[in-house]
Amino acid sequence: MLTVQEAAVFRGETLVLRDISFTIPAGGALVLAGPNGSGKSTLLRLLAGLVRPVAGQVLWDGQDALADLADHGARVAYLGHQDAIKLGLTVAENLHFAAAISGGSVADALQALNLSPLAELPARMLSAGQKRRLALSRLALSRAALWLLDEPTLGLDTASIERFGTLLSAHRAKGGIVVAATHVPLPMADTAEFRLH
């Protein structure tokens, strides 16, 4: 269970988030909505422990999540704006590196987003949508309980969005939590919405 209590975050000199409070139960999903610049990405980075709150708390199962950042990092699978792909490595090598950290089977992850035919291709040859799929396939490896997704479906075709939906429901069925910032509907049922201004 993830709880945020009256959190406030500064970016430089501006107060981007204030009085943010919500709770997500195990298996729950929260969609962050709001105009550009309303702090959706900042909120995701706060939940990941990459950004520190100036006030308030982030609680995981009732404990302060940000007390041990390395521990909290292991609970989190984060998908940012950028795909975090090494262009000099092949698709499979990128995933092998992710698997060395998070565990999981590379072959299954390739299968999950239909990347198996591209496995031996250098990542610099991929199109933008294929890169996004590679970034998403890292989620298939991950055993992290908390998925933080920033515009996860950016540039994906409809078949890949469907495959991504399967990943999301499998994760939630295991009791995992999803928090996603997006402007387009996600392939998820039964989500709560949190609106930022």
Place this chain on the structure above:
Amino acid sequence: MHAFWAVLARDLRLSLRHGADTLAAVLFFLATASLFPFALGPGPEMLSRIAPGIVWVCALLASLLPLDRLFGADFEDGSLDLLLLSGLPASAIAGAKALAHWLATGLPLLLAAGPVAIMLRMPDAGMAALLLGLLIGSLLMSLFGTMGAAIVLGARRGGVLLPLLILPLVVPVLIFGAAAADAAAGGFSPRPHLLLMAAMLAAAVPLCPLAAGAGLRAAVE
């Protein structure tokens, strides 16, 4: 611990893939060191006296070259966020990066230093002390460099700031390193100089990754 080796292995693999970048530091070292005989004249007496200093200064400058990209590439493509969420403490990631920098830059420079010293007519007696000093010195340079690179990460003009931040820190390393080689060449024991450098290394191994880790956390915020 597993993740530590994974980060190290990935960085080394990328260094091999981008072989030209990796080799650039060694080529820079060879090119700058061979400028000195042209500027100062090829007289063997003069060269052999200043050879340790030339090798040391050129090696320090060459090992600065790849520091700009040490965290820069990971910072720009978002990989750094994922590294910090890997479950490893930020200081361990910095430690893996420092080790990768040494293996990809320090070690090749160390291998190139012998031939360069011979080219500059370094006295045989000082050779062992020079290389042993460079072994410690290159490790120190990787640690200081990693710390500096993490601190300037995300700053505008970080590349310019970096040498200004690191070079003053490595002045003691340079003094004792060159002095060790000079002492051995002049028939004295290089031991005290090398021991002092080893003491600096013993302090830098735990402290520099800690500072670098804090720098990384600040950079992603």
